[in-house]
Amino acid sequence: YVGWTTPLVQNTFRSALGGALFLDEAYSLAGDGTKQDTFSGEAIRTLLTEIENNRTSVMVIVAGYRDKMANFFRADPGLSRRFPSSLHLPDYSPEEVAQIAISRAALHYEMTVAKGVEERLVEALKTRWNNDIKTMNAGLAVKLTEEAVGRLATRLSNETIQGPQT
Numbered sequence: 001y002v003g004w005t006t007p008l009v010q011n012t013f014r015s016a017l018g019g020a021l022f023l024d025e026a027y028s029l030a031g032d033g034t035k036q037d038t039f040s041g042e043a044i045r046t047l048l049t050e051i052e053n054n055r056t057s058v059m060v061i062v063a064g065y066r067d068k069m070a071n072f073f074r075a076d077p078g079l080s081r082r083f084p085s086s087l088h089l090p091d092y093s094p095e096e097v098a099q100i101a102i103s104r105a106a107l108h109y110e111m112t113v114a115k116g117v118e119e120r121l122v123e124a125l126k127t128r129w130n131n132d133i134k135t136m137n138a139g140l141a142v143k144l145t146e147e148a149v150g151r152l153a154t155r156l157s158n159e160t161i162q163g164p165q166t
Contacts, residue, residue, distance in 0.1 A: 005043050009046040010046060013051075013054070013058070017054060019058065020058065020060070021058055021061070022061045023060070023063065026063060026069065026072055027069050027071055029044055029047070029072065030044065030074075041075075044076050045076070048076065051082050052082070060082075060083075065135075066088060069086075092133060092141075094125035094126045094129075094133065097137075097141045098141075100138050101121065101142075102118060104142055108145075109145075109149050129144075
């Protein structure tokens, strides 16, 4: 609602005092890049004010995809002054995405993969999902793991209701 943006940003910022504030997909604060709405502009101006007023009390990290972050920094001239350093992290390799998926399965679902699955997953990541790695990175591993667990649950549910398939 109108008038709620500033207090929300201030409260979020102040909760990070003495530590760090990590804004993932920070470019979303700037709208779609074609025009900035009232809320986006207010959020950015409030963020800049809080950074300036608390410059020694909090570390602020803004993160996002390189092309979209360029639009974010164009949204207000104060952004590039407050964030003079940047670090570009390369995309994960198919092998790394496979490892993340396997780790996710183990940590969140207490599941392991059968022998040979990792190699087949790497090959599928190289062929079928290679472009998705560029836009999703570790999110792709999470998505693939959740979809696989969902399909497994469906198969087990169907077998319980209908009996084993032969």
